Structure formats: C-alpha cells, structure tokens
Amino acid sequence: METKNYPVIWFQAAGCTGCSVSILNTSSFKVKHLLLDELVPGKYLSFQFQPTIMAGSGEKVINVLKRAVDAEKEKYILIVEGALPFGENGTYGTIGEDNGREIPMVERFESLARNCFAVVALGDCSSFGGIPGACPNPTGIKSVEQSLKDFNIDKPFINIPGCPPHPDWLIGTVTTLILGQMPLLDDLHRPKEFYGGVIHDNCPRRGDFDAGRFARSFGEEGCLYLLGCKGHFAYADCPTRQWNSGINWCIKNGAPCLACVEPDFPDGACPFYEKLKDFPKIG
C-alpha cells in the first residue's frame, strides 16, 4: 500500500511547552510510533518542525518553515502551541532573524497559517488566550481564532484546549483529519468527541453532590464544590478517560476542577479554591 505523508509544522509561541510534554505522554499511541511510524495504515505524520525534539537549530530550521510556506502549500497541518502576542508590534516574542531583524512570532504565524492545510490550536493558550491572556493581558495576547480573523485568513481550524490538553485529544483529532474527515465540533470549535460532556455530569462524586455530601477541607470524601470545583461548566472527558495512562485525574486526586478547557480559564475559575457563586442551571 502506498503510504501518504502528512507534514506537521508545530509552532511554539507564547506558551510553556506543557502541551508538547503532555503529548509526549501518549499511551494510546506510543510516542515512537507517532514520530517514526504510520499513525493509521497507509498514513503517517511527518514532524518537520517541532522545537522541543527536533535535531537542527538556527537558520537550518527557519528554512524548514520557509520551505513549508513556499513548497508545501496546502499540505501541512499547522499545530500552534502557545498564544500569539501582538503587543508592542509583536516584539514580546520573536523567533529567528532576517537580515538582522528579529521576526515576531505573529509574523511567522501569519505566513504559516496562510499557507497551511488546517490549523490546530493546541492548548488553552492558543485556543482562547489562556494564562498569558489572563487579566490584564500585558502582552496583547490573541487566540488563534482571533488572529486568523484579524489577518483575514480563511482556513479550517480546530481548538484542542486544556492546560495542558490530554494527548488523546490531539492524536484522536489528527487521526480523524488524516482519514479525510472533519471532526464534529462544538460552538467553540472543540471536537465533541472529547469535549462533548460536562465533567459534573460524569463525575464519580456526583452522587455525593446529589445527596448533599460535601468535602469541607482537602483530603475529605464528598463533592468538591465547596472547595472550589468548577466541574459544573467544564466540558471534557477527564472523568472517563482520566490522565497519564488512566492512572488518576484531578477530582479523583482530591483536587477541584479548574475548568482548564474553557475560554475564560483562568479568570472564570478564579479564585480556584472558592466555591462558584453563580452557576448555570443544571438540567
């Protein structure tokens, strides 16, 4: 069978590399298969640019970005990790130089996004602004969606939020894309397969909530609502998929949910350890 190559340009902007580290924790597909082998029969991802693990440095790797834009138009998937800093003419974050001028990340993003096949905003920062976009947004952060709009770039894009996102959420989405389909998305452009259910509805402590049994200090049994849990408005499959090869997840560990997949993370969940004062009606 002929194997088809899907080039990937993984662009890191104003982030913390947590998303890359999280994806490396994949156990449903082993990382070595993700990097070196077919993802599904007949198709493989080719990570042309991924700063955390790639071999080359400097001009050599900037040329990879330039070649993607010039010679691989409409072919590569652009994964964006980290938010886009527009403040001070983009000088809060630069990558590489051209004739002595440091090139702003947002400038690189524009040319990469304009020429890609599709954009995947990986993590809460690129999907919605995340931590660097939190009040008062000192560096003029915009999300991928907002940046595409401002640059007038019309490309399919998908948000894979989370701080960080679960590796399955990215790999599952990319697999769907290379099988030639667009995943079903919610109104925040998140794949419904992973973000379709509210954490509160699937929480093992839901019975405690319904019966009025609440933990009042850390380490106690019971619903974590009074300790600040924001699972009422967090849409993710953490309760069933769980984290790090299914070994644990936040609420199981005794920690309230921070709703790190939502557009208003972190501000909408702060203070993290205070109960919600208002919450949407639960049907």
Place this chain on the structure above:
Amino acid sequence: MSKKIVIDPITRIEGHLKVELHIENGVVVDAKSSGLLFRGLETILKNRDPRDANQITQRVCGVCPQAHASASSMCLDDAFGVRDSIPENARLIRNLIHSSNHIHNSILHFYHLALLDYMDVTNVKTDNPQVGIVLNFLKREEKGPFIPREEGDFRFPVEINQRLLSNYLKALDMRRVAHEMLAVFGGKMPHSCGIVPGGVNTRPDSGRISNFLGRVLEVRDFIKNDYWEDVKTLVKFYPEYLEIGAGCKKFLAFGAFDLEGKGDYLERKRFHPSGITDEKLQWEPLNGKNITESVHSSWYEGKTTYPGDGQTCPKRVKDGYSWIKSPRYNGRAYEVGPLARTLIAYARKSEPVYSLVESRMKEISVDAKKLISVMGRHISRAIEAQLLIEETISWTKAIKETGDYVAAYQLPEESTGAGFSEAARGAVGHWIKIKNRKIQNYQIISPSTWNMSPKDENGNPGPLEQSLIGTKVRNEENPVEVLRIVRSFDPCLACAVHILDRKNLTVKNCILI
C-alpha cells in the same frame, strides 16, 4: 577578523533562546545569550487570591511545573504562618511529587534534548525489534524532526550507536512512566494538582502506593542499567568535553526535598543541601541578602538592586539584548542546576551524594573537579537520578495511612512570605506580599535566569556566556561545540524571562518569570 554567528532558535530546550557569538581565528571571543519571549506573569498574578499562585505559577513552565508548585506552596506556607506545621505525610508526598519530576527531567534531558548532538539517527544497520522502526523511517524522503541537523561529529561505532538509539526510544516510555509516578499523587502531569498551601490535597491508600512503587522499580532498572551506562559511553567517546564549557566556576543552590519540617528553608535539612561553592570545592552557607539583580543588558531601565526592592521600567535600551535580568551573588555570576547541587553536596560531604560521586568518578577514572564541564553536567544529572529514585522508595515507605495531610490556616489580611526550592535546572525562589487578602506583589527568580543571564554593569557575562567564551569552533556552519555547551545547561526560557510591570513605573519589585 571577527565573525558574528547568530543561532536562533536554539531547539531541544524549553522556550525561546538566541545565542550570538563573535569568533576570531576559530575561537569564541564574545557571547550574548538572549531570552526572546516575555509573558508578564507577575502582572497577571497581581490582585488575585494568594492561594491561586500555586496553580498559576506552575504554568511558568510545562517541563518543571512542580518546582514552581513546591516553591510557591512553601512561599504561601510561610506567608500563612504554617511553614513549620506541614504534616509529615504531606512533606513526604510533596517530595514524591517533586522528585518524580526531577527524575523525569534527567531522562528527558539526556536522551531527548541532548543526545541528538552526539548520536547519528541514520547510523543504523540491524533490523532488530528495537531499532527496526527507525530503518523504515529512514526510507522516507522527509526525515523531520531528525533531519536537518548539525553535521560532522558523530563518533559512535554502529553497534554502540544502535544501542543508544534503542535507549532513546525506550527512554520515551521511561519518561512517560516517571510522569505516571508523579500523577499517582499529583493527579495529572503536566500541571499537577496535588500540592496545595498547607500540605497536599490527596490521601493515598495502599493501592496507589503500590501503583507508584511498581513504576519506581521500572524506572530504577532503566536508570541503573541503561542511563548510567549511556552517560559513561558518552564520556568515553567525547572526553574533551570534560575540558570544555566550564563557565563561571561558581555554584549556588537553595536546596530541595525537605528531610525535616521545621526551620528556615535555606537552613533546614534537605536531601539536596543549600549553599555555595566554587572550583576549590569548599562549601559555604548561602546568605539570601547577597543576591542582587542587574538590568544593565536587559530591556528595562533601572539600576542594580536587591530582588525585593527593585524598579522595573521596560525600555528597549541601546545596550540591552535580552528579556532576562542578571541575578548575581556578591556581585558575581553563579551557576545553578544539577552540577551546582552535586558539587555543593560533595563539598559539604553530604551523604549519600558524596559516596556516589566518589564511586562513579572512580568508575570512569575522572577527578571530581572535572565535573565542572559539559560532561560534568550530564554526569551530575545521571547521579541525581540514581540517588532520587532510591530515595523515593524510602519516602514512600515512611507514609502513614492515617494522619493529617494538610495544615489548617486562615488567609491573612496582610503578610509576606518566601519559598525556596530547586527545579531540575536549579535554584528557584518565590516571594509574595499580601495586602487586603490579595497578592500585592509576587516575585520569582528561576534557575535559567541565573544561567542564561546577560552581562551585568561590571561587564561580567552570565554563566552560559562565560562557558562559551574561549571555545574552539571547528566549523562555523555546524557549531556543534556551542550547541553542546548550551544544551548541557538544560535551558528553560519560559522560566527565565523577566516580567515587567507597565502600570506602576516607579518603585516596583523585580520579577523574573
């Protein structure tokens, strides 16, 4: 004639780093290290509930979030008046969460960040189950992310190269398992949720403890049988790197992994002790008041100050070349990180570090003073991983299934606090000022700020810059010597870059995030 070389971006690090070199007759005569991303986390922390700092500061870095969770929780414990009341179980579990990340980091750094500078992915012949997947991969036209790369200095014969490559792949699993260890008590990783002010929010039972220990044994086997052997192999084939990249030859550590729960953080008994040392390997205690920060080469106005008192006024000044400030101790540049911790413990004759360093150096017939080098940093990380994986077993056995896990506190109206710990890359400190039960000011000095700092007003280059100056570069198109030196420091630039506060341009605390 002087030639300028710019390497931007440096890959296989965390974050955005540029290195600019001036080379004369094939030797580096000047070097500038520049952090190129700025996010403004101190400004973002202002006016928030102090307890949120623990979670928000983890997002400083997705590779070492537990270092910030540890230092932040200690800082909050101090500010909330429970510094000396953290329950025993919580002290142990915090150590397990934090040390799992140090162990993860050693494996990640050696295999996935550093090794590609020495190991040739294309030098594979055998179609065995371990490396057969690579043979198939090499048939592809495009070989990203392994090509393009710097060429010209791969020395391992094919059998050894294949063994290293096979371990590179095995290490992808081992670091994932180390994160699973962390998640047993930390909930998830990256950005875990187990550590909170006052202690931990989780109650482990014997099921979770055995989950943890099973993984410890798997990782321990790899560290003892594969990782250490591979480091020895690297030293054998690249021995001149025991003479290259020494840097400032001054070392500093805040220490980490409390062995007791009372007393000043910089004075209490820790598995990695605090202190300072230099090439003479004499130990001295650390005095936090001798730390200052210069903005001479950073994109801020102002003058050299003690971290708590500084002014921060952002400005792209003519002589500035980085978003990173220049922390100095007694006015001199100090290196932090695994080499610093190892030498400080060795100088203090602190066990079990001292004995393991002695025996490992004897094994490779190298004097302990040669650790002050590129290879020394790799050796130190491997020694640390060996020590920590054993210690996790003792800490786990000491957990009692009954007892408290978190100390009660009242959120104070007004307070100050400071917390000191170690990221895998080195000393990390957090400082807080609370007013009206909110964060008035929050400050972090992280390890890569020390290591990647630019020149101060006395013209002292930072540790990385010093380690590059004097290096012979054989091929300017493929400056492998420079890249090997840079990567030996395990740079983490998301941590290093300074925060600016634009709102109040008068007296402001310096923040380094």
